[in-house]
Amino acid sequence: MSQRLVRLVWDELRRNPRRIVFAESCTAGLVAATLGKRPGISEYLCGSMVTYREPVKQEWLGVRPGTLKRHTAVSSATAIEMVRGVMRKTEEADWGLSVTGHLGPGAPEELDGKIYVAAARRRGRSRIELVVSECYHLSQRTRLRRRDEAVATVLDLLLELLSNDR
Secondary structure, three states: OOOHHHHHHHHHHHOOOOOOOEEEEEOOOOHHHHHHHOOOOOOOOEEEEEOOOOHHHHHHHOOOOOHHHOOOOHHHHHHHHHHHHHHHHHOOOOOOEEEEOOOOOOOOOOOOEEEEEEEEEEEOOEEEEEEEEEEOOOOOOOOOHHHHHHHHHHHHHHHHHHHHHO
16 A cells, blocks of 8 residues: 555646655654655655654654653654654755654553644745644554554545645
C-alpha cells in the first residue's frame, strides 16, 4: 500500500512542487525512508527528525517539558509542538508533518495502537499555520504492522493535504 501512496504523493509533488519535512517518533524515520525510495524525491523531501525520546523532542524540536508532563509524548499537544519545531528548523519546507504514538508492545491500554499526526504549512517566510491534528487508532495488532499502518496513515494525510493545496 505504501508504494502506491508514494507514487501518488510523487505525482502530486511533480504537478505542484512543494518541500516537505517530517518529525517522527513512533515510525523512527520510516515515513521519510519510504518516500526516499523514490528516485528524485530529494527535490521535495527536506528530511526528517527522528525524536524517539522525550529529551530529544525537547532539545531538537522545542517540545516544552510542561507539555510532556501534562499531556505525555503520545498526545495531540506533543504532535503539534513537534511539527511546529521541525518547521522552525527547516525554513525551506512548505509543509511539515509529525507523528507520535505507541505501537506496542507494553503500551498502556488507553494508548495501545494510538498515533497522533499533526500537519502545518508555511505562510510567507515566517508564519507557520497548523492545518490539522488528528488521533488515529491503528487496526493492526503487531508492532511491525502497526508501524507500516502508521506510515500509510501519514502518507495518506500528506497526499490529501497536497491535493487540496493547489
